[in-house]
Amino acid sequence: MPKNDPDMRAPEGTTQTVADYITSVAGQDLPVEVATKTKCHLLDTLAAVISGAHLKAGRLATGFIATQGGTPEATVWGSDIRTTAINAALANGISGHADETDDSHLEGRFHPGCAVVPAALAVGEARGASGKAVLNAVAAGYDIGARFSMALGVSGPRTATHSTHSLGALFGASAAASSLMGFDKQKAASALSYTIQQASGIPYWERDREHVEKAFDFGGMGARNGVAAALMVEAGLTGVQDPLEGKLNYLSAFAENPDADVLIAGLGTRFEIMEASIKKWCVGSPIQAALDAAMALLDQGLDIADIETIDLIMPDDRLTIVDNRDMPDVCLQHMVALTLIDGGASFLTSHDKARMRDPAVLALREKMTVIPSHELTIARPARQAILEIGTKGGATFSHHTKVVYGTPGNPMSPEDVQTKALELISPILGSKVSNAIADAVWSLEEIKDINALAAITKGE
Numbered sequence: 001m002p003k004n005d006p007d008m009r010a011p012e013g014t015t016q017t018v019a020d021y022i023t024s025v026a027g028q029d030l031p032v033e034v035a036t037k038t039k040c041h042l043l044d045t046l047a048a049v050i051s052g053a054h055l056k057a058g059r060l061a062t063g064f065i066a067t068q069g070g071t072p073e074a075t076v077w078g079s080d081i082r083t084t085a086i087n088a089a090l091a092n093g094i095s096g097h098a099d100e101t102d103d104s105h106l107e108g109r110f111h112p113g114c115a116v117v118p119a120a121l122a123v124g125e126a127r128g129a130s131g132k133a134v135l136n137a138v139a140a141g142y143d144i145g146a147r148f149s150m151a152l153g154v155s156g157p158r159t160a161t162h163s164t165h166s167l168g169a170l171f172g173a174s175a176a177a178s179s180l181m182g183f184d185k186q187k188a189a190s191a192l193s194y195t196i197q198q199a200s201g202i203p204y205w206e207r208d209r210e211h212v213e214k215a216f217d218f219g220g221m222g223a224r225n226g227v228a229a230a231l232m233v234e235a236g237l238t239g240v241q242d243p244l245e246g247k248l249n250y251l252s253a254f255a256e257n258p259d260a261d262v263l264i265a266g267l268g269t270r271f272e273i274m275e276a277s278i279k280k281w282c283v284g285s286p287i288q289a290a291l292d293a294a295m296a297l298l299d300q301g302l303d304i305a306d307i308e309t310i311d312l313i314m315p316d317d318r319l320t321i322v323d324n325r326d327m328p329d330v331c332l333q334h335m336v337a338l339t340l341i342d343g344g345a346s347f348l349t350s351h352d353k354a355r356m357r358d359p360a361v362l363a364l365r366e367k368m369t370v371i372p373s374h375e376l377t378i379a380r381p382a383r384q385a386i387l388e389i390g391t392k393g394g395a396t397f398s399h400h401t402k403v404v405y406g407t408p409g410n411p412m413s414p415e416d417v418q419t420k421a422l423e424l425i426s427p428i429l430g431s432k433v434s435n436a437i438a439d440a441v442w443s444l445e446e447i448k449d450i451n452a453l454a455a456i457t458k459g460e
Contacts, residue, residue, distance in 0.1 A: 026133045028136055046117070051099065057216075070084035085231065099351060110146075144171050151262040160256065163205065165203070169223070178192075206321055209326060245260075278406045284330040293387035293400070318377075385400075
């Protein structure tokens with residue numbers, strides 16, 4: 001069936017199956033390992049939002065929302081602002097992807113946390129939802145967002161006419177928001193319809209030189225629109241009940257190689273949050289493997305003063321995203337040089353643009369050759385990298401990162417997730433408050449009203 005064929009449609013009843021799932025998740029008991037993984041992603045995203053609120057994209061978003069007023073329903077994290085749930089979701093979504101520290105879902109081709117978590121927290125605060133309901137809403141958002149992206153059958157990052165990073169985020173946010181509303185199946189289906197009508201995003205975000213619009217595309221837009229869809233339906237607006245299987249539908253508008261079965265396969269038994277990745281390094285996803293390799297070579301005893309040549313062998317499908325960019329945290333060459341010189345990379349060093357003019361960093365970059373590899377593009381697990389370094393003495397150091405730390409095949413431990421989160425937010429909120437936030441997330445099921453989580457930042 002050709003792309004964008006109006007007869008692309010899901011089997012009858014698909015919309016209602018998705019709606020059934022969204023309406024049923026609020027009170028479910030997640031498997032222990034799923035609940036723990038969901039808490040890891042919630043804490044990691046909160047850290048991304050709070051730290052990102054102090055970067056350019058986050059500052060601009062917060063400043064914009066400060067002019068909008070609105071009923072004080074939800075928190076704009078990293079500020080003293082309380083505003084409408086829609087406004088809070090927008091600001092927190094942008095802050096969540098203001099840098100490159102937020103999570104990702106490889107098969108879903110999107111960053112779930114920066115849209116799903118802001119949506120769940122905003123609606124949760126506005127409705128006084130329990131911590132358990134918010135936790136379940138986040139897990140449901142990952143389930144729906146990933147499936148709605150994967151069902152499109154996008155064959156590669158250069159083939160999609162619409163950005164899966166925007167679409168997955170939108171449907172994940174909408175599902176999270178709708179699950180907290182106590183909708184019946186009809187209202188849940190209407191919310192899906194309003195979500196589909198707001199679906200947008202064109203993948204020219206790579207050309208954003210300041211990571212501002214990209215933060216809107218990946219996080220803020222989906223969070224805002226998903227929350228808006230749910231709130232409009234709660235206010236009584238009605239919608240089409242078969243937006244997935246009727247003629248002219250979500251798949252007919254956006255799919256490349258549609259697989260409608262993916263929309264509902266394993267709902268309630270296969271949790272997509274288990275397939276999501278948390279970043280060890282606060283840099284663009286394609287750089288993660290290269291930094292793992294750099295650290296491995298340093299552990300082998302590499303002396304950077306002895307380096308003669310550096311070959312960076314990278315998957316050819318994603319190289320353009322990180323090749324010689326002018327933003328430090330999405331520049332492959334800069335981050336590898338910085339990591340080798342510093343013996344690691346932190347949030348602060350990853351965002352220190354002045355270091356891009358550091359003579360030592362520039363000298364090491366002069367020794368680098370980037371080699372695109374189709375073999376690494378098709379290799380599994382995805383996003384591998386090989387770092388080969390030749391020394392002045394003729395020795396060769398080489399490391400092939402096959403499974404990046406933080407991915408499903410090599411997940412970060414809860415302890416490491418907390419360490420990363422505290423490193424991001426302690427300089428902003430202080431150690432006592434930051435540890436209290438982490439403690440609250442780990443015991444989220446005990447929180448009767450999610451507003452208590454935001455109150456911690458105010459010392460309450």
